Amino acid sequence: MAGTGGWLLDMAEGAFDESVQARIWAMARALDATGWCMQAVPGVNNLLVTFDPLVTDGEWASQALREQWAGTVANEVPPSVIDVRVDYGGTFGEDLSEIASWAGLTEEDVIAIHAGGTYRVAAIGAMPGFVYLTGLDSRLAISRRSSPRLRVEKGAVIIGGGHAGVMPCSAPSGWHILGRTELDMFSPCRQDPLLFHLGDIVRFHDSRKDCSE
Numbered sequence: 001m002a003g004t005g006g007w008l009l010d011m012a013e014g015a016f017d018e019s020v021q022a023r024i025w026a027m028a029r030a031l032d033a034t035g036w037c038m039q040a041v042p043g044v045n046n047l048l049v050t051f052d053p054l055v056t057d058g059e060w061a062s063q064a065l066r067e068q069w070a071g072t073v074a075n076e077v078p079p080s081v082i083d084v085r086v087d088y089g090g091t092f093g094e095d096l097s098e099i100a101s102w103a104g105l106t107e108e109d110v111i112a113i114h115a116g117g118t119y120r121v122a123a124i125g126a127m128p129g130f131v132y133l134t135g136l137d138s139r140l141a142i143s144r145r146s147s148p149r150l151r152v153e154k155g156a157v158i159i160g161g162g163h164a165g166v167m168p169c170s171a172p173s174g175w176h177i178l179g180r181t182e183l184d185m186f187s188p189c190r191q192d193p194l195l196f197h198l199g200d201i202v203r204f205h206d207s208r209k210d211c212s213e
Contacts, residue, residue: 129186
């Protein structure tokens with residue numbers, strides 16, 4: 001249980017599984033249409049479901065969720081493909097040299113590996129518009145910093161553990177900084193505040209190559 005009015009469903013059995021994640025998204029959409037579920041929030045291979053404990057019995061909710069999961073199949077919404085132009089290194093990517101040293105690679109290798117990947121939005125959380133991207137090459141799967149920075153700037157292109165991401169606003173973070181993008185991940189002024197949505201495909205591009213083409 002997650003408090004008196006919530007259940008955290010952990011579907012993971014080992015490493016991240018994209019097919020499991022797709023079922024989680026489908027289950028979240030189905031629960032949003034029920035009368036008893038207040039909120040269904042997908043995490044990475046898990047799902048947080050909240051309800052009103054004064055109206056809904058917790059044990060009933062637990063059984064209902066088990067049955068719902070058993071009958072859920074992935075019915076993905078076609079994803080958008082979003083290209084992210086990145087200024088790597090220099091003053092915009094202060095951890096690039098540290099990551100290269102840790103991985104036994106050159107800085108150019110790190111940039112090429114990061115920009116050569118295809119990423120997917122697995123979950124949105126921590127702060128508005130913050131996405132957990134799967135697809136990071138294992139050679140760049142560096143643990144998060146032991147001492148988080150008190151401020152990482154909006155637009156910072158970051159990696160931490162097995163995930164990649166982009167800072168939607170300036171905030172504390174223990175992720176490592178590779179570069180910066182001008183894209184706005186979250187804006188309450190837009191009709192749709194989020195730039196990325198669950199299941200979207202993200203590709204990073206080295207801005208220097210854009211200039212040379």
